[in-house]
Amino acid sequence: EVQLQQSGPELVKPGASVKISCKASGYTFTDYNMHWVKQSHGKSLEWIGYIYPYNGGTGYNQKFKSKATLTVDNSSSTAYMELRSLTSEDSAVYYCARMVYAMDYWGQGTSVTVSS
Amino acid sequence: DIVMTQSPSSLAMSVGQKVTMSCKSSQSLLNSSNQKNYLAWYQQKPGQSPKLLVYFASTRESGVPDRFIGSGSGTDFTLTISSVQAEDLADYFCQQHYSTPPTFGGGTKLEIK
Numbered sequence: 001e002v003q004l005q006q007s008g009p010e011l012v013k014p015g016a017s018v019k020i021s022c023k024a025s026g027y028t029f030t031d032y033n034m035h036w037v038k039q040s041h042g043k044s045l046e047w048i049g050y051i052y053p054y055n056g057g058t059g060y061n062q063k064f065k066s067k068a069t070l071t072v073d074n075s076s077s078t079a080y081m082e083l084r085s086l087t088s089e090d091s092a093v094y095y096c097a098r099m100v101y102a103m104d105y106w107g108q109g110t111s112v113t114v115s116s
Numbered sequence: 117d118i119v120m121t122q123s124p125s126s127l128a129m130s131v132g133q134k135v136t137m138s139c140k141s142s143q144s145l146l147n148s149s150n151q152k153n154y155l156a157w158y159q160q161k162p163g164q165s166p167k168l169l170v171y172f173a174s175t176r177e178s179g180v181p182d183r184f185i186g187s188g189s190g191t192d193f194t195l196t197i198s199s200v201q202a203e204d205l206a207d208y209f210c211q212q213h214y215s216t217p218p219t220f221g222g223g224t225k226l227e228i229k
Contacts, residue, residue: 035218043207043222043223044220044222044223045166045209045211045220045223046220047217047218047219047220059216061217062217095165095166097166099213101156101171101172101175101213102156102168102171102177102211102213103156103158103166103168103211104168104171104177106165106166106167107165108165109165
């Protein structure tokens with residue numbers, strides 16, 4: 001059974017960074033792109049970027065290029081997203097999702113709250 | 117970026133009724149080389165992650181009930197629920213993956229009367 005298990009909720013101060021993890025199981029991690037999606041205000045979805053674990057290749061939404069960095073650890077089948085210089089606009093739920101023809105499996109989401 | 121526009125933003129239906137919701141893209145999602153429309157539909161129930169229902173505009177994901185029907189081509193797409201059930205209470209999003217960045221519609225909220 002394919003599963004994507006994300007790390008727990010984060011409360012961070014403005015200006016700080018946070019690193020979210022997404023541990024994959026039930027499939028060959030290096031065979032599929034891993035995408036990251038932001039959901040703000042409980043509604044709208046925005047694509048942040050993707051990483052191809054096989055070679056570490058990445059692609060980013062221009063809007064998030066200076067905000068997010070995607071990495072992987074193939075030894076543990078885990079994808080990571082680091083968000084930096086956080087502001088209140090970054091408060092949201094962040095999802096990892098495996099993509100084949102579409103995003104067929106999603107993590108449970110990680111809530112990030114930016115507050116002093 | 118391709119803009120995805122969904123309508124209506126919300127609707128309320130009774131169990132057993134037919135539901136249709138629309139998704140329009142600012143440019144064609146049809147790949148002329150394989151004749152596939154790069155359009156997906158997702159269901160997000162309260163407090164849960166999105167779940168893939170349909171991809172390539174009309175291909176139902178494995179395990180999705182056959183009352184969920186995707187249709188359309190080019191720039192105009194529809195998700196139909198042939199006989200809505202109480203458990204279909206959710207937000208529904210369309211998403212294009214024809215070009216980068218993939219973009220989502222604003223969603224349609226389905227409420228059950």
